[in-house]
Amino acid sequence: MRLLKQYLLCVALMLLVAIVGEPCRAGEPGTDAKAARSFLIAHCVRCHGKKNPEGNVSLLALPADPKTPKDIEIWKRVYEQLDNGQMPPQDSKQPPSADRQLAIASIKSNLKAAGVKFDELKELAPARGNWVDHDALFSGKAAGEAGTPSRVWRLSPVSYKQFFIRLNGQLSLNMDHILFPSASQETPIIAPWNMPRKWDFTDYSSLYRISGAEYEHHLRNCTTVAKRIGGKINGSPSLKNLKVALSAGKSAKQEQLEAAVAETYEVLLRLPLDPAARKSQAKQLAKLFESMDAPLAVEQYMISVLCHPEVLYRIERPDGDAKRGPMPSRHMARAIAFTLTDREPDAVLWEAAVEGRLATNEEVRKQVERILNDPAIPKPRLLGFVQEYFGYPAAVDIAKCTATVDELQSEAGCGFQMGFAGEFVADTDRLIEWVLESDKDVLRTLLTTRKSFMRGNFVKNYHKRMATILERKKQSAERAAKEGKPFDDKNFQQDLKKLLDGPGGAKDAFQGGPYSILHAIYGIQSPDPKRWDHFVSNLRRPLLIAKPRVPVLDFDDWLSGKPYDAHPEERMGILTQSSWLVAHGSNFDNHAIRRGRWIRERLLGGRILEVPITVNAMLPDEPHRGLRDRMRVTREDYCWKCHQKMDPLGLPFEQFDHLGRYRTAEIVVDKEKTDKDRAKNSQSRRTMTSIPFDTTGAITDSGDPKLDGPVKGPFDLMERLSQSERVEQVFVRHVFRYFLGRNETLADGPTLVAAHKAYRDSNGSMKALVASLLTSESFLYRTVPSHK
């Protein structure tokens, strides 16, 4: 905390320094420097003047054009404070957004002139999404022409691999064993990179570079595939020109070489080569023929084709020489397909692109809606969005110690992270799929539904396995009929029985073994009527938790894949699902701050600064006190400035424990008893006791005065948030970011307004919202910045 005070003092110092700098000097970026000074004088002087300045520090000698490392460091911090909105303080009159932006640009310009390097890509990161003024975005006023700056976007691991899967099918490369390895000894083809889970969206176009190690890995994949293709050239009609060139080797004529390279590009990359590129590629192939044996030359050439940036990136720029306009149709098809399906375009979309049927918004909409409405086309990106938006899959990363779990009187033990957290995530996934299937009032349902799933993933797989068995049975019956033999379905009856009654079968999954613990965490009574009494009698300690209240689920309903009704006082929406609660908890405790931050950023569109790295952000180690009590340190003045934005939004979730269970009391250490026991035996376990807890909180400074005010608990909070138009708009902003892979700008305002309207007009359809975004100029148009 001492460090935090010093940090804040330093900030105050910086601002003071900033406003009393020297007048502009000749050679400075004139107007920029003036903008910074005007801003600081107008908005900072009152507190940071010469007399009794905030922080009791007066520095008069800071030049407007910093030269020394110290001055530069101070200006950098002033820049940060203005840029992140921490200054002027919230209780002061706030400057107009445009003035702030001018000042920020001015300081940045001066710092750049002083040699400071800015990470421009960092400014495009998802964490900066909420930096854009919400009211300005939804004002209905256009601020410039919409369009995404021309860019490259590294493919996702799935998309990357799909390219090779396509080649495998197209050229019959027999690579299944290395594309879908189980126990293959051969090196598998896998993407050179993965997507680490993050607090923000994981996949923005600006986020990922390709490193040397990754490129080397890609080269290895290309070499494997090129060797396979090399072995198929002779029998592949689609590579007939390459075969001719291969046979001719060094003697290949120019037209043969050009035909071969054009064909290779078309087959492998689906890219036409212009005449100049044909010549250049043909020259390279000829050079290879000169320097090595023909088969090796062809292999090397194919590796070079497979190293084309199209295999690694989405390449998006305006068609032709336009400074702003739609992407070329092939790139547009790739953009649509990768955005919705994480795969290369399907045949219908590709054909539309090749035939020029993506030229109008209506044509694009037709393809987008076809994909969205076809249940046979997998659309992992829809679920992917909701997963990343809510962040609940991180539950599997939060390990719980056995001792901690045991102290909370759960039987989950060490299997918590290994098994149960995965079940939580799968059940929330299933709930989201269910919400997306109905596609009505999606956000409100996600925030307030009383429905839940218990082992929903098992049920889903059960039906898949059942379908496989029935299909096999059907085929066998048809075969028997064809051969005129009687059909004996004994084996199939056995399979069905095993699926239902066998070990690991449906009945086991519903009530057997460890999954009865899952019932308890979800607040569902166990199918075994004696289980609760058995648990209580085995506890050998005073019972500190409440008996589950949801009646035993109906087995048939459960197995049919229907969600169950959670207890109305216990669960309401994704934020009360065990997965979300665990993901937004810590290894040992609830995490009201993280939960509050999620609501502030994802539902209210607010901004939270990262904890300065010098601050040791720790709550007092007082396990005998409740979390709210221990969080008293965040209510001290220097912490509250940020924590007021989070804590009152997160504390209502004290209704649950950090295992994701509804609770009626908070379990803490009984200090007196524990100290007494340990005086006798230092290795004795801690004794726990229960204390009352408080779930009140508040919505403050939301930007919507109707929304602000105290809340009684998590359900009151969710109900109010779910009815807010502003929350809906913030949701739309996040959908935009995920599907466009970048943050919105003021020029995207009309796109967002239209998307929000589409969502409202369709009674909250996610499909309508996504279709609106994907047919907007923000998505379809690319621009070339003037400083190219």
Place this chain on the structure above:
Amino acid sequence: MNPFQEMNHRRTFLKGVSLGAGSLLFEPLLQKVAAQAAGRPTAPKRVIFLVFDNGLREIGGTLPEGVPLASNELRQIPLRGLNLPFDIEPFAPFRDRLTILHGLRTNNAVDHGGYFTALSGIAGNKHSALGISIDAAIAQANPGVFPLLGLGVAHGGPTTAYCSSAWGAGRPIAMQCRPEMAYESLFGSVGATRNDFATRRNLLDFVTNDVRRVRGEIAGPERELLDAHLEAIESLSRRNGQLSEQFQNGTLNRHAPRLPERMTSVTEIAAAQCDIAAAALVAGLTNVVTISSGLGGLMARYSGICNGDGHGLGHGGVDQTVEVNLRRPFGPLSLYHNYLARQAARMLTRLQETREGSGTMLDNTLLVFMSDSANQQHSWPGANWPFVLVGNLGGTLRTGQFVSYPVSAQAAGGDGGNQTFGTAHRTNPVINALYTTLLHAIGRPCDAFNRPASSSEAPRIYGPLPELLNS
């Protein structure tokens, strides 16, 4: 001021590498020339970081027998005559070159792996590189064909992982987790008679054209992504050129290790990676190696040691498949540490057997044996962070001693019963101080490594450790 703040800009570094005679490469060369002119023998300083998960305990792990864990005083105790604990027993033959270091700390807790924090000393989001790591800083100062050879060890893990090392903020360095791929990068295909490196270099030079063309079509900050792409290709091309020469003159073939048929268990992978690292060092392909076992987080299983899950074992779980005397809390982890120490000792022996100047390669090498999460899986703020150092880097480091800054003993309850761990005193140096010391030892002195600009702690908290440096 942190002198590496200027150094750690990726492009600056890569440009240095790509130019060959660029400033960063040129400087060590000049130093070498100057040293030769002054009649001093020169040899590159080599550092191997062997980093593993789940903590390195003091009692039974790093504390010499008979030496108490707690003391309010700074202690420097000669190791001669002391028995090393089981975990690091394999380093006994190197006792005179050994330093066991206790009492360093960080300000933050480390749960389930320290990731980038461990080698950078920067607290914060452990999954993101927030600054340069010490191995990268040493590699920048002392680059080889492979500036930093990063090798990973995991049970069924990814092919590559970003987990511990970085050229700077947001610039993580990949760890190659498959020995056969690492081998191929360094030495070429097993048994190859054709110079694949030359072929690969020509190919890389050609494919840059496509990337350059696309780069010309992209404007704005994202063009930097393609700059990085080009730099990656150019760097690979340059490396393949150097390897091509070494292939031609037989160096690679002479030093390439023989990989085992089977490399699936954690122990097999760890052994293979250590062999590869030793061979790369002896061949002069690199001067800095980082082997990350557990990839910064938790090992799923220590296959080859036992069947227990890594998380449970880090909580003191007992495994019944190990030998009887190790069926105790943390017994399997001790066994794994001992195994890693044996592999590390093999590496050191190989270097000791290789002549260099008037001595051996080991004379200019240092092994840093450490966990990425201090002394246990959930190490608290200020937990004692033990290090085992083997080597004196050309005599710049004082060795043969147990050095401990003031440490308190603290019982920590858990699955394995009460265990005693050390807590460093608040006034002790942080782990960055060791890294600053290493920079001094390799001839790149600086005041402090990755000291936060706003830190109010005394300079000595981050400064070089006088107890370790020979004056």
